[in-house]
Amino acid sequence: MNSVRRHAQGAEVVDAFVDVQQPSLGDVVAETSGPRVIVPLVLTHDVAATRLLQEAAADDPRVRVAPAMGPDWVLAEIGVRRLIEAGARPSDTIVMVAPHADGPRALADVSKAARLLSAVWGGPVHVGVVDGVGTPVDEALDVARAHNQRVVVSMYALASGEGASAIGRLGADVVTAPLLGAGAPDQRLVSLALERADVLPFPGELGLASH
Incomplete structure (x- = not known):
């Protein structure tokens, strides 16, 4: 860097x-x-x-x-910035997606990151995991769609990769840029x-x- x-x-x-x-x-x-x-x-x-x-x-x-x-308040603040840049609205259902969680400690980190994001965003945040333990991302998105609002994925990743490609294929209404973003x-x-x-x-x- x-x-x-x-x-x-x-x-x-x-x-x-x-x-x-x-x-x-x-x-x-x-x-x-x-x-x-x-x-x-x-x-x-x-x-x-x-x-x-x-x-x-x-x-x-x-x-x-x-x-x-991570997890850290700084990442939550940047995550909210990415939500705003992507056009997320207060009425949207937010799903924070992590590319990977290989065990209970990783899942605890992801869950904490979601709580921090929720606190900064000011609304509930669901959690999905592309690979590993935890709620599979397709199931998390299905639950989110039940709220009959737009579904916005907050990518809990530093950079784009296979995780982002997988999310795009699952049909969320909006997917944020990763935390590093562009530029x-x-x-x-x-x-x-x-x-x-x-x-x-x-x-x-x-x-x-x-x-």
Whole structure:
């Protein structure tokens, strides 16, 4: 994220991945030195990613893993901004959709994110999950349609992907952009990443780990 680099207060920001993309997180950790913090660019707990992050940090006491980006009030505020940009109205039925929840802890994160979104939006928010545990998104949309109002999907994802494609095929009236949106990222999202890294008290290297 170039915006994070520009605001990192002298810390070096290095991209890394925990899936098949390169550079791998393990390689980045091995090739760098000094105090390092890994910031997981994920919105919910992920069992596989957490294991890989912990393994990457296990052998060097100067490496720590920051909390995940979500759930957080900042993401709820940006989610409401995306709803407004998409033309959502107070009378609409809102369904927050997460691409993936791999277990109870992830589902708890998604549920909390929905409660935060509901509080900022000022109305109820239903929850659907594209893949994993929780209410399948097609069932969540069926329940939402029973209210006989427009159904608006709030995408609980940083960027577009297969989850967004699946939602489009299910026939919601409106689907929001992901939290990153198009163009320059919301400055609040950049600030949240830096807050998770806690880079301001000390110079060092900041690694942004993505799937």
